[in-house]
Amino acid sequence: DGGITQSPKYLFRKEGQNVTLSCEQNLNHDAMYWYRQDPGQGLRLIYYSQIVNDFQKGDIAEGYSVSREKKESFPLTVTSAQKNPTAFYLCASTRRGDRGTGELFFGEGSRLTVL
Amino acid sequence: ILNVEQSPQSLHVQEGDSTNFTCSFPSSNFYALHWYRWETAKSPEALFVMTLNGDEKKKGRISATLNTKEGYSYLYIKGSQPEDSATYLCASYNAGGTSYGKLTFGQGTILTVHP
Numbered sequence: 001d002g003g004i005t006q007s008p009k010y011l012f013r014k015e016g017q018n019v020t021l022s023c024e025q026n027l028n029h030d031a032m033y034w035y036r037q038d039p040g041q042g043l044r045l046i047y048y049s050q051i052v053n054d055f056q057k058g059d060i061a062e063g064y065s066v067s068r069e070k071k072e073s074f075p076l077t078v079t080s081a082q083k084n085p086t087a088f089y090l091c092a093s094t095r096r097g098d099r100g101t102g103e104l105f106f107g108e109g110s111r112l113t114v115l
Numbered sequence: 116i117l118n119v120e121q122s123p124q125s126l127h128v129q130e131g132d133s134t135n136f137t138c139s140f141p142s143s144n145f146y147a148l149h150w151y152r153w154e155t156a157k158s159p160e161a162l163f164v165m166t167l168n169g170d171e172k173k174k175g176r177i178s179a180t181l182n183t184k185e186g187y188s189y190l191y192i193k194g195s196q197p198e199d200s201a202t203y204l205c206a207s208y209n210a211g212g213t214s215y216g217k218l219t220f221g222q223g224t225i226l227t228v229h230p
């Protein structure tokens with residue numbers, strides 16, 4: 001079945017370490033997104049990519065980096081510069097160029113805890 | 116950054132009750148309004164994507180309305196069941212400026228349906 005796979009589901013990191021969260025989709029979607037959720041807050045956009053080899057910063061990009069070398073893959077690196085990285089991270093994808101009318105498909109999320 | 120507000124933040128109802136939530140979004144440069152249901156330990160799933168003023172959508176016992184001129188949407192659940200317990204997210208897609216190409220989410224309404 002088509003869908004989005006995120007890994008790992010749970011990740012523990014020591015302060016000062018970079019970690020990379022994986023997001024893979026087999027829906028043939030052009031656009032991919034990374035969101036962060038904190039308790040009591042909505043999903044906040046970290047980075048998004050509408051096409052291979054191109055990506056844009058979202059609302060809270062500081063301390064994060066991404067790459068989009070393949071259509072199906074959009075990994076997120078949480079760097080040591082991210083001051084408060086403990087959070088739940090969701091990856092999503094959708095068709096491109098539809099002016100927001102295409103629904104997002106989400107992965108099951110990755111929970112990162114910094115020790 | 117756009118402001119999308121949902122109310123109430125949480126809601127407890129008895130099985131069989133009907134209920135509704137509100138999503139407020141910017142009406143300027145509006146393109147689409149999304150509703151998602153997010154059950155615990157699962158991925159968020161799209162309920163509706165709405166674009167036209169006055170639009171109404173229905174899926175089983177759940178329906179939604181849209182007022183793009185005043186910037187609000189209502190989600191209704193008729194005869195709530197325990198399996199309706201979830202977080203309901205709305206998201207607005209507005210064009211122009213830094214908002215282009217991305218959805219902005221509200222903080223969600225947590226619904227608990229008691230048997």
